[in-house]
Amino acid sequence: MSRIPNDTPPHRAGLLDRRWFLKSGLRWSAVAAAAPALALADDALPTTRSPGQPFSNYGQPSPQENRTIRWISANRAVTGNGVSWTPLHDLEGIITPSGLHFERHHNGVPQIDASQHRLAIHGLVKQPLGFSIEHLLRYPMQSRICFVECGGNSNSSWNAEPLQTRAGYLHGLASNSEWTGVPLKLLLDEAGVDPEAEWLVLEAADAIAMNVSLPLAKARHDCLLALYQNGERLRPENGYPLRLIVPGWEGVLNVKWLSRIELAREPVMSRNETGRYTELQPNGRARQFTFVMDVKSLITSPSPGQSLPERGLYPIKGLAWSGHGRIRKVEVSADGGKTWRSAELQGPVLPTSFTRFRIPWVWDGRPAVLQSRATDETGRVQPTRAALVAERGRAGYFHYHAIVSWQVDEDGELHHVYA
Amino acid sequence: MSTPDALRWRTHRAVFAAALACLLASSAWAASQPTAAVPRLGQPLSSGDLAKLPPSIFPDGRGLPIGRGTAREGAAIYDAQCAACHGPKGTGGSGGHLIGDGAITGPDPDPATNTYWPYATTLFDFNRRAMPMTAPGSLTADQTYAVTAYLLNLGGIIGADAELNERTLPQVRMPNRDGFDWIDVPGKRRR
Numbered sequence: 001m002s003r004i005p006n007d008t009p010p011h012r013a014g015l016l017d018r019r020w021f022l023k024s025g026l027r028w029s030a031v032a033a034a035a036p037a038l039a040l041a042d043d044a045l046p047t048t049r050s051p052g053q054p055f056s057n058y059g060q061p062s063p064q065e066n067r068t069i070r071w072i073s074a075n076r077a078v079t080g081n082g083v084s085w086t087p088l089h090d091l092e093g094i095i096t097p098s099g100l101h102f103e104r105h106h107n108g109v110p111q112i113d114a115s116q117h118r119l120a121i122h123g124l125v126k127q128p129l130g131f132s133i134e135h136l137l138r139y140p141m142q143s144r145i146c147f148v149e150c151g152g153n154s155n156s157s158w159n160a161e162p163l164q165t166r167a168g169y170l171h172g173l174a175s176n177s178e179w180t181g182v183p184l185k186l187l188l189d190e191a192g193v194d195p196e197a198e199w200l201v202l203e204a205a206d207a208i209a210m211n212v213s214l215p216l217a218k219a220r221h222d223c224l225l226a227l228y229q230n231g232e233r234l235r236p237e238n239g240y241p242l243r244l245i246v247p248g249w250e251g252v253l254n255v256k257w258l259s260r261i262e263l264a265r266e267p268v269m270s271r272n273e274t275g276r277y278t279e280l281q282p283n284g285r286a287r288q289f290t291f292v293m294d295v296k297s298l299i300t301s302p303s304p305g306q307s308l309p310e311r312g313l314y315p316i317k318g319l320a321w322s323g324h325g326r327i328r329k330v331e332v333s334a335d336g337g338k339t340w341r342s343a344e345l346q347g348p349v350l351p352t353s354f355t356r357f358r359i360p361w362v363w364d365g366r367p368a369v370l371q372s373r374a375t376d377e378t379g380r381v382q383p384t385r386a387a388l389v390a391e392r393g394r395a396g397y398f399h400y401h402a403i404v405s406w407q408v409d410e411d412g413e414l415h416h417v418y419a
Numbered sequence: 420m421s422t423p424d425a426l427r428w429r430t431h432r433a434v435f436a437a438a439l440a441c442l443l444a445s446s447a448w449a450a451s452q453p454t455a456a457v458p459r460l461g462q463p464l465s466s467g468d469l470a471k472l473p474p475s476i477f478p479d480g481r482g483l484p485i486g487r488g489t490a491r492e493g494a495a496i497y498d499a500q501c502a503a504c505h506g507p508k509g510t511g512g513s514g515g516h517l518i519g520d521g522a523i524t525g526p527d528p529d530p531a532t533n534t535y536w537p538y539a540t541t542l543f544d545f546n547r548r549a550m551p552m553t554a555p556g557s558l559t560a561d562q563t564y565a566v567t568a569y570l571l572n573l574g575g576i577i578g579a580d581a582e583l584n585e586r587t588l589p590q591v592r593m594p595n596r597d598g599f600d601w602i603d604v605p606g607k608r609r610r
Contacts, residue, residue, distance in 0.1 A: 028577055076505055077513035078552045107552050120464060120472055129461030138458050186457050201475045208549035209473060209556070215604060260472060268475045271545040275536045278599060284524035286535070288599040395528050 013334035014362040015316075028350050037362070070100055071169045080108025080207070081226040083150070084171035088319065089303045094145070094346075094354040096175035098230045103237050104150050104173065109206035109258055114216035114241035117205070119187075119225070123262035126192030133241045136227065139182040144224060144247060146352045147321050149174035149275050149293045151250035154400040157365040157385070167303035170416065171404065174321070175353035179245045181226035184219050193263055202244060202269045203260040212277075213267035214246065214253050218291070222247050225258070248323030248352035249291040250399075252277050279396030288395070296401040297330055297357070300381035308412035311365040316343070317358045320375035326350065329375040330357040336369035336405065336419045337384070342370070351377075369419045385418055387406035457569065476544040480589030483540070487584040488565025491573030496562050497569050500551045509573050514552075518573045533574025537599055539591035543567045543583075564588070 057251070068090040074082030084103040086096055103109075114133045122128035122264035153173035157165040160312065163170060193216065200219050204210040212224075223247040227233060234240040241258030246253045252272055267273060267289070279287040297320035302308060316334075320327045326349050343359035374382045383391075385402040405419040438594040474482035498507075502513030507534075511517075521529030532542055547563045549555050558566065577583070577591060 075513055081552065107437065107549065107555060121461070122464060122469055122472065123475075127461075128464040130464050130468065131461050135458075135460035138460060140456055187461065190457065190459050190461050203475075207552070207555050208545075209543040211475065211548070262475050263427075264475070264477070266477070268544075269478050269538050269541055271541055271549075274538065274541050274599070275530075275532065275545075280523060280528055280530055280535070281529075282524065284522075284528070284598065286599045287602050289601045289604050377434075393526060395526065417512060 003078075012326060012339040012341050013368065014364060015332060015334050015339075015341040016117065016360040016362065017239075017280050017314075018342060018359045020360050063333070068100070071104065071166070071172075080105055080248050083152075083173060085169045086175045088168035088172045088174075088298070088300050090168070090306065091168050091300070092317075092356075093141040094176050094319070094356050095230065096177055096354075098232065098235055098238065101148075101175040101177060101229070101235075101238055102150065102173045104152075104251060105206070105237070106210055109237045110206045111236060112205060112241060112257060117241050119242060119258060119261070120298070121187055121191045121261045123201070123264055124194035124197035125188075129187070129191045129378070131187065133227070136182055136225065136242070138415040139186060141182055141227075142178050142224060143178055144222075144245070145176065145178045145350050146245065146247045147174055147176045147293075147354050148245070148251050148254050149296075149321070149323075151252055151290070151293075151398040152250075155397050155405075157400050157402065158389075158394045158397060160394070162418050164416055166305045167298060167300055167404075167406075171298050173251070174354075176321070177229050178321075179224055179230065180228035180231075181224040181228040181242075181245065183310070184223040184225055184244070185221075187225070188216075188220060188263075191263075196265055197263040199264045200266050201260075201262040201264055201270075202255040202258060203262075204255050204409065205257040205259040210255065210272065211268060211270045212252055212255065212272050213264075213270065214244075215291075216263070218246065218249065228375065248293060248325075250277065250293055253291065277398060279392065279398050280394035281396065287392075287399075291323075291401055293321075294401045295322035295324065295327075295374050295376040295380045296320065297327075297372040297382055298404040299332070299370050299372050299406060302370070302414055303406055304414045304416050306414055308363055308408065308414075308418065310412070311363050313362050315358055316361045316370065317356065318343075318372050319353070319354045319355055320345075320372070320374035322356050322374065322378075322380065323352055324380055325352065327355040327357075327374055328377045330355075331373045331375075332357075332359050332361075333373070334361055334368050334369045337371055337373075337403070338374065340401065363408065363412075365410065367410055369417065370406045370408065371419070373403055469587055473548070476540050478516045478538045478540050479542075479587065480540065480585060483543070483585040483588060484560040486560030486564050486587055487582050488561050488563070488568050489582050490565075490568040490577065490579045493562075493565035493567070493569030493572075496558070496566045500558070501566065504552070509570060517570060523598075531574070532570060533576060533594070535595050535598075537569060538575075539588055539593055540568070542570060543588055 070084035072084040086102045119131045150173035154171045200214045226245045242258050243256040299318040320330045330343045332343050333340045343357040346356040386404040404418050407415045407417040476482040504512050506512040509517035517532050519529045519531030564583045571577045
């Protein structure tokens with residue numbers, strides 16, 4: 001076991017002060033030095049003795065990282081209907097690489113010719129308008145780093161028994177990008193919204209012509225017509241050439257391949273806001289238009305599928321986010337919620353964005369249950385699973401955001417548990 | 420330059436824009452009004468353009484196409500177009516079941532179109548825009564009314580010979596129409 005200096009602050013189930021790594025750099029170096037030394041090669045590194053690979057027009061991940069992939073769960077009969085999950089357990093920082101952003105498609109990824117694509121704005125407006133992508137690229141743009149989370153993310157956690165798979169394949173229908181585009185408000189003002197209008201009906205150019213309703217107030221407040229993701233034009237599976245970004249609100253509203261916006265007095269009551277993306281409660285009542293993704297967090301490492309090779313010091317790290325605003329605090333427990341300690345929040349802490357948290361932890365070789373609990377700037381606190389299930393039952397399917405628990409066994413293996 | 424007039428016009432516009440920018444920059448108002456620089460490139464859509472757009476179909480029937488169909492007529496369409504994924508009589512398959520006879524209360528509810536969906540117009544609309552998934556949008560208006568009638572009949576909501584059309588479909592009252600509470604819409608149908 002790595003030795004921990006005697007002057008370490010009091011810890012809770014092995015959780016150290018969040019700044020311990022920084023404050024004790026020298027001592028930690030001494031601890032590391034006690035481990036068996038890694039042998040260095042006797043000869044010059046081979047890569048220093050021959051020319052490397054040529055340039056590439058578009059870089060790719062190292063072939064050695066080829067297991068960092070989206071996990072696809074698609075309909076067996078309609079392969080374009082399903083999801084793919086972001087491997088949150090393999091990623092660091094707060095930005096999801098565009099190629100690993102989760103997918104939810106209802107009937108495949110349309111291959112759209114951007115030069116032919118049009119966005120129509122009509123209905124309760126003074127002047128119905130059509131916009132080409134070429135024209136939209138000339139509008140004032142804004143960038144915003146924010147998450148997109150499917151309303152159905154984490155849905156297996158409603159199951160009676162915890163599903164055993166990787167963290168990202170349980171909770172990775174959430175991803176975080178820098179989105180750049182035209183504030184929707186500008187185009188609404190250009191068309192001139194009728195005072196009678198209260199809703200937008202959004203429609204996509206995919207193979208279900210996916211449509212859904214969005215309150216006008218949100219559309220005017222902070223929605224972006226995104227053309228770029230992480231600095232490059234949208235990828236086809238993320239809505240090329242145009243998608244809506246609705247910061248902090250459930251993924252289905254962030255319509256990809258956006259082609260039509262109709263202003264209306266009331267919601268259209270489409271399939272994806274009635275039969276789906278609503279939550280049936282035990283009393284038979286259904287929650288509808290549950291737009292805001294509630295405060296949430298999970299530990300991405302260590303997490304199931306990883307193992308701790310020996311007792312000693314490990315970084316616990318994870319992600320927290322809230323559709324209500326910024327993350328104010330993330331607490332971590334290593335004893336199943338009996339005691340908690342605040343983790344370090346890595347800046348920038350942005351509203352409706354992933355926030356990375358970290359805290360050092362000493363594993364003493366005994367079974368432990370690791371949990372994280374996020375609080376956002378509105379004071380909302382991530383609930384326990386027991387509290388969430390007591391409030392909503394287990395049949396709602398959508399909007400699961402309870403505390404996630406990872407069990408560490410004596411052999412250092414990690415498992416998903418309900419605690 | 421072969422188009423001096425155009426060049427002059429551009430120059431005039433540039434001078435005008437610069438002057439406008441100075442004027443706006445001199446006030447605090449300008450800083451919070453990025454719309455001053457909006458190019459306004461939207462192209463007016465004519466009534467002909469609007470007629471080409473796919474309609475939104477609302478619960479009151481707005482947007483419904485003219486057409487008709489009955490459950491009796493819809494059975495064959497369902498068997499040919501829908502049963503491969505949704506099973507015979509909507510009992511389920513790779514696309515999930517459509518018709519249920521279980522409760523939607525309690526710990527293990529069984530929501531289906533007939534027991535859970537609040538509006539018949541939604542069923543028509545989704546059939547029309549999305550089904551069948553191998554050829555979405557391929558059903559005619561009459562076929563869509565007929566297959567929607569078939570599903571509503573399987574669910575015990577309308578009779579086998581009841582005709583659905585753009586007038587009668589919005590009058591179909593689904594059993595769970597009032598079963599929904601709006602959560603994040605201020606001032607509207609809250610719990």
